[in-house]
Amino acid sequence: MVADLTPAASRFTPAACPRLVVKIGSALLVDPDGRVRRDWLRGVVADIAARHRAGQRIAVVSSGAIALGARRLALPKGGRASLEDAQAAAATGQIALSHCWAELLHAEGLTAAQILVTLDDLEDRRRYLNAASTLHRLLGLGVVPVINENDSVATAEIRFGDNDRLAARIGQAADAGGVILLSDIDGLYTANPHRDPTARLVPEVARIDARIRAMADADSASGMGSGGMISKLEAARIAQRSGAHLAIITGKRDHPLAAFDADHRGTVFLGEKIGTARKAWLAGRLTAKGRIEVDDGAVGALAQGRSLLAAGAVRVEGRFARGDVVDIVGPDGQVIARGLIEYDTVDAAKIVGRRSNAHEQILGYAPRSALVHRDHMVLL
Structure with missing residues (x-):
């Protein structure tokens, strides 16, 4: 399962990508017992700080609120037994999640901001522009926005359903040149590598066609998150059409962003600008x-x-x-x-x-x- 490595990471360096969105899933941030993996997260924050000092401005899309809140409230099935449980867990866990991010970023001399959004906030054009304005101002001030879906009020009908697509939409709103999805797998494979030992990592994708879609597998390896490879391909499609590159890389190692810089291992979907910002917004809509x-x-x-x-x-x-x-x-x-x-x-x-x-x-x-x-x- 060894792929030829390409200089894909160079597209996400501070010099090539002044604004970057980094998405972190629940399975990476929260352990099976519902506790934040602070040592690992501290390494991610150190990576973010290093990039920030080099001139890159970063927005973080962070999952984990439901998993954290479920533990604190002792809710069954990780807080997902019912919509009401998920909403209560999200409301409780979001405070803990935000505090953790603020504390670790502060230790690196960075200021955190929290933004909670619903699907409608980015599907409605006026509200989308308001969110974009807030993101632009925060990034201009050198703040690290930490964004999550507002699961405390979201229902099945008005949800992104996964933070992969949310990260791509935030990338559009922030006018980011790149989106990095930290995952429990190190990229797109020709087949499911957990089932097929001959599967090969795909280092670069210029266009998502039927052949690429056939490689996706809807299963999440951890069972904790809500997005599998299909959601990541959809996120890549949204990012590509806004002209941003998107990388799927593994988060199952220390300092994952620095490691990506060093070995370039992952799958990069190349951005493809399709027209005006308004048309990119239209293409990225989910409803x-x-x-x-x-x-x-x-x-x-x-x-x-x-x-x-x-x-x-x-x-x-x-x-x-x-x-x-x-x-x-x-x-x-x-x-x-x-x-x-x-x-x-x-x-x-x-x-x-x-x-x-x-x-x-x-x-x-x-x-x-x-x-x-x-x-x-x-x-x-």
């Missing part, structure tokens, strides 16, 4: 209000950079208002684009499949130029 199914002709037109016209639409699903985000799906059911719809559900359904010259008579008002305009759309 949509509806779906527009289109025909093969529309698929070809979208690939050429054109707007989606009603004539190319086949069916409308969901409930949405003008300006909401919708997914555009091809005949095979795959999402091919995402954008801001120009009509509400009722009017969109009326003009599906109809040419533009019939829209005014159908709707009773002057039609807009497209169902989804190309300026408010991103191909996926």
Whole structure:
């Protein structure tokens, strides 16, 4: 299982990456008894401090609140027996988690800040921009923001569900050049290395296609975290489309960031800027209000950079208002684009499949130029 090592870590150095997001999962930060692994975390903080002194500004996405709170409250199943238990554990454990980060960072001469977010905070454009503004100011002040999902109020319907994707979205908001996911595995393998001894580490990925997705395994090795390799690939997709590089590296060694600098071992997904910051935000969204199914002709037109016209639409699903985000799906059911719809559900359904010259008579008002305009759309 030895891979050829490449200079991938050079993309995450302070000189190449002025702003970096580092994500740490529960399985690394909290031991099976529900206690913080302070000695290990102290090494991570030392790595962060060294990078900070070299000019890099770092935001941390830290799991662990539920695991810590479950121990303090003596809750079964690590605090995940019910939604209420998870929320109570998160509320209790977040205080301990924040205190630990603040104490260790302070020992290195750094100031910590806490930011708790929900899915809606980053899916709603205005709230996203507010969060981005806060992150930019904190990083500009040399503060280390420590971010977590606000599990004390989140429900299954409004959750990221894992901090891998949260880290990628924070990377977008912070305008970070890189995201590092500290994991219980040292990268993406051609197969599950726990089951297949011939599995090989993939050092670099330029594009996430069907071949790469087939390598992912949904299982988390520890059972403590919520994200497996599939969630990490989704995080990589979000980061790539905003132009940021994302690395999956092992956190199961001391000073994992310094070790990555030394041996470059991990999988790096190369950033690929797709357009404006707004389009990157659209591409990184995890939710949509509806779906527009289109025909093969529309698929070809979208690939050429054109707007989606009603004539190319086949069916409308969901409930949405003008300006909401919708997914555009091809005949095979795959999402091919995402954008801001120009009509509400009722009017969109009326003009599906109809040419533009019939829209005014159908709707009773002057039609807009497209169902989804190309300026408010991103191909996926």
